[in-house]
Amino acid sequence: MPEGVALVEHRAARRQLTWRELDEAADAVARALSARGLVAGQRVAIVMANRVDLPIAYYGILRGGMVAVPINPRSTTREIGRMLADSLARVVLCDEAGVAQVREAVTDDHRVHVVVDGAEPLEGETSFERFLADATGAAPAAPVDAEALAVILYTSGTSGKPRGAMLTHRALIANTEQIARLDPPAMTADDICLGLLPMFHIYGLNCVLGQAVHQGATVVLVDGFDPSGLLDLIAEEGVTNLPLAPPVIAAWAGRDDLRDKLAHVTTILSGASALDADLAEAFRESSGHQIEQGYGLTETSPVIATTHGSPRDVDNHIKHGSVGRALPGIELRIVEAGGVDAAPGDPAEIWVRGDNLFSGYWPDGVDGPDADGWYPTGDIGYLDDDGDLTLVDRLRELVIVSGFNVYPFEVEDVIAEVAGVGQVAVVGLPDEETGEAVVAFVVPAHDAPTDEAVLLEAVDAHCRTRLARFKQPRRTIVVTGLPHSATGKVAKGRLRALARSETLGLDG
Numbered sequence: 231m232p233e234g235v236a237l238v239e240h241r242a243a244r245r246q247l248t249w250r251e252l253d254e255a256a257d258a259v260a261r262a263l264s265a266r267g268l269v270a271g272q273r274v275a276i277v278m279a280n281r282v283d284l285p286i287a288y289y290g291i292l293r294g295g296m297v298a299v300p301i302n303p304r305s306t307t308r309e310i311g312r313m314l315a316d317s318l319a320r321v322v323l324c325d326e327a328g329v330a331q332v333r334e335a336v337t338d339d340h341r342v343h344v345v346v347d348g349a350e351p352l353e354g355e356t357s358f359e360r361f362l363a364d365a366t367g368a369a370p371a372a373p374v375d376a377e378a379l380a381v382i383l384y385t386s387g388t389s390g391k392p393r394g395a396m397l398t399h400r401a402l403i404a405n406t407e408q409i410a411r412l413d414p415p416a417m418t419a420d421d422i423c424l425g426l427l428p429m430f431h432i433y434g435l436n437c438v439l440g441q442a443v444h445q446g447a448t449v450v451l452v453d454g455f456d457p458s459g460l461l462d463l464i465a466e467e468g469v470t471n472l473p474l475a476p477p478v479i480a481a482w483a484g485r486d487d488l489r490d491k492l493a494h495v496t497t498i499l500s501g502a503s504a505l506d507a508d509l510a511e512a513f514r515e516s517s518g519h520q521i522e523q524g525y526g527l528t529e530t531s532p533v534i535a536t537t538h539g540s541p542r543d544v545d546n547h548i549k550h551g552s553v554g555r556a557l558p559g560i561e562l563r564i565v566e567a568g569g570v571d572a573a574p575g576d577p578a579e580i581w582v583r584g585d586n587l588f589s590g591y592w593p594d595g596v597d598g599p600d601a602d603g604w605y606p607t608g609d610i611g612y613l614d615d616d617g618d619l620t621l622v623d624r625l626r627e628l629v630i631v632s633g634f635n636v637y638p639f640e641v642e643d644v645i646a647e648v649a650g651v652g653q654v655a656v657v658g659l660p661d662e663e664t665g666e667a668v669v670a671f672v673v674p675a676h677d678a679p680t681d682e683a684v685l686l687e688a689v690d691a692h693c694r695t696r697l698a699r700f701k702q703p704r705r706t707i708v709v710t711g712l713p714h715s716a717t718g719k720v721a722k723g724r725l726r727a728l729a730r731s732e733t734l735g736l737d738g
Contacts, residue, residue, distance in 0.1 A: 231446065239282045239451045240463060247282050249446075252289070259290020261365035266343065268320055270295030270370070273382065275319040276430070277301045277310065277328035279453040283347050283358060284429050285439055287323045292380055292399070294370045299382045299394075300430035302634070303328025305698050311335035313384055314342060317394060317592065321345060323358070327453075376400035382592050383432055385528040385635055392637055394592030395528045402436055404585035405531035406444040408557040409437070412539050416497065416522075419446040423471040424464065426452045426478065431633065432532040433502050437524075438473050447471065457481045461491040468494045475502040475633040476509065476665050479521065483513040492517055499524055499538065502633025503665035504621065507550060525553035525621060527607060531586040533557055534607075535619045552618040560584035563604065564613055577612040577622045581605065627722060629658030629666050631700045636668055641703065644696045645670055650678035650685050655712050655720045656703070659729055667704035669729050673711055682708045705729075 232250035239245050247255070263274060274291045276298055278284045291298040299317045301310055303325065310331045314322065322342055324332045326349040333352070336342045344351075347358035356364075380402055382394040409416055417423060423442050427434035442449045450467050452460065455478060464472070472495055479500060482488055492498075498517075500510075501524040510521050526532035537554035548554075556562045563581040564572040572578035583603045590598025599605040610622040629636040638656035645654045652675035661667035674685060686706055693702045707729065713721040 234446065235448045236443075237282045237285060237449055237451060238467065239280075241281065241453070245282055247286075252286065255286040255362065256289040256293050258362045258365040259287055260294035260370055261367060262361050263291065263294050263296055263321065264370040265364065265366055266321065268294070268296055271297060271379065273297045273299050273317045273319045275299040275301055275314055275317065275322040275324075277303045277322060277324040277332055278347065278430075279303050279325060279327040280425055280429055280434070280451045281325065281348070281453065282451060283323075283325070284451075285443075285449075288429070288435070288439075289443075295378065297379050297382060300435060301328070301384075302428065302430045302698065303331075305331065306696060307331040307334040308696065309698065313394075314339075317382055323347065323361075325349070376403070377589075379589070381435070383435075383528050392635075392640070396589045396592050396595065396598075397432075397528075397531055398589055401531045401586050401588055402440060404559070405436060405533055405557075406440045408559045408584070408586060409441055409533055409536075410444060411558040412536070414539060415445075416499065416536070416538050417441050417445050417447050417471055421445070421447040421471040421497075422467060422469045422494075423447050423449050424452065424469050424473065425449040426455065426460070427473055427475065427502070427633070431502070432528045433473070433475075433526070433633065436531055437501065437526075437533055455481070457485075461485075461487065464495070465491045465493070470494050470496050472498045474498060474500055474521075476500060476505045477632045477663055479505065479513050480509055480663055482517070483509060484516050486516075488513075488517045492519060495519060497538075498522065499536070501526065501533075503630040506660075506662070509662070520548065523548065523553050525619065529588040529605065529607075530560075530582060530584070531588070533586075534560055534562070534580075534582055540618065541616070549614075549616075549618055551620045552614075553621055554619065555617050556582075556619070557584075557586075560586065562613065562619065564611065565606065572612070574615055575612055577610050580607045580609045580611045580619070580621075582607055627657075629656075629668055631658075631661075631666055631668065632664045634700050636701045638668075641668060641670065641693070641697060641701055644693060645672065645689055645703075645706075647696075648685075648688050648692045650675055650688065652676065652678065653712055655722060655725055657722050657726050657729065659726060661704070664700075668701065669725075670703040670706045671709050671712060671725055671729075672706055673709055 236249045236252045237247040323345045325347040344355045345361045351357045380399045381397040429435045499522045522538040524536040526534045535554045535556050537548045540554045561583040564578045565581045566578045581604045641656045642654050653673035655671045658666040713724040
């Protein structure tokens with residue numbers, strides 16, 4: 231259906247693209263990159279908010295055999311610069327949401343060519359329209375190799391250190407096909423799917439966009455969350471399929487107009503972070519919709535398990551606490567520290583195997599699946615007798631805020647730069663609005679000012695300039711010392727307990 235609607239966006243005005251137009255535009259991107267000397271395997275960064283041009287750029291990069299590096303356009307200059315330098319990106323396609331940070335990040339790097347969408351290009355830059363118009367010659371003949379690298383997405387891995395997860399064409403395609411095998415289907419060609427989840431994140435990129443393209447569904451792209459305005463848009467566009475993150479569900483639960491606004495919706499899926507059971511029930515009561523839940527990782531492209539299609543109880547409720555069963559073609563093990571499988575119902579580390587797994591971390595593929603294809607996720611869970619998976623905790627210290635990864639050591643490094651800070655430790659705590667929130671514990675240096683308010687303001691001001699908003703501490707607590715384990719590590723479990731109980735005095 232070449233004239234069917236593939237993509238819709240609502241920015242200054244409504245814009246839509248047919249499948250034919252998307253195909254032709256992706257060809258133009260591939261040709262334009264080739265005309266600038268890029269060849270298969272070289273990296274191209276996409277620093278864009280959700281808009282029609284993002285899928286055009288993404289599929290054009292892949293069609294040319296190059297490697298896409300999606301980056302959050304609201305990251306700081308330092309963060310963007312680090313990812314561009316690490317990936318050795320040759321071209322950056324950016325829009326007005328990230329162009330200022332990109333320009334600062336590449337000021338002294340003449341190797342990187344900047345293409346600007348939605349803003350006026352500066353000297354030495356190219357507008358996105360001119361970039362497409364300059365495409366000449368045939369599309370590059372990219373090698374047909376399922377194991378060729380397609381995407382580098384920066385994530386924590388199991389070590390907590392931000393690294394680029396290498397996803398091949400095989401991994402991305404495998405997960406779209408695994409999802410497509412669900413019964414009943416999670417998405418069909420008749421669906422109009424909400425594209426609210428950011429497509430610099432694997433959930434939006436492959437679970438939403440990738441699945442929609444695989445099925446031939448329409449995606450309505452949205453940048454930014456206005457609770458009432460988005461509900462109006464869903465009703466206006468007749469959206470039927472809602473992939474969401476818990477903060478959106480929290481903002482909508484309990485609204486009197488929710489049932490009417492979601493009248494056309496047939497499927498709601500929550501992912502990116504854990505969904506509180508009470509919140510899910512409150513949403514169900516006010517909307518009439520059961521929320522399906524999913525579990526996955528960037529390293530698994532992303533979906534591992536989902537409740538979609540899982541058995542229900544007599545009241546049509548999902549099994550309490552469950553994130554469902556592994557997708558078709560994905561195997562799970564629950565492995566104890568000694569390497570043996572745990573008994574059914576006993577929690578241990580979740581290991582996963584399937585064609586959807588990544589190929590290790592950029593650039594040399596380290597810490598990927600083992601020789602038998604198994605990958606330890608760093609998450610703790612258990613399988614019940616029915617094969618349903620329940621998550622318990624995380625081995626790694628990763629904090630997930632509104633579905634985005636926050637690495638505590640990054641925040642700690644920034645806070646440690648503040649004059650007057652002697653020690654710092656960062657943890658995550660549950661938060662109704664964002665899933666988790668960042669909490670920082672600060673020990674003043676011996677020569678620090680005695681006024682805690684001055685120190686807190688200095689920490690807050692420094693974080694605002696050095697960290698993306700979702701990484702900034704929701705709360706900073708000044709303490710006299712940090713608790714440590716017998717091995718000398720900061721006992722973050724004790725810090726979480728103290729923060730929950732609001733016991734602020736620590737005695738080291």
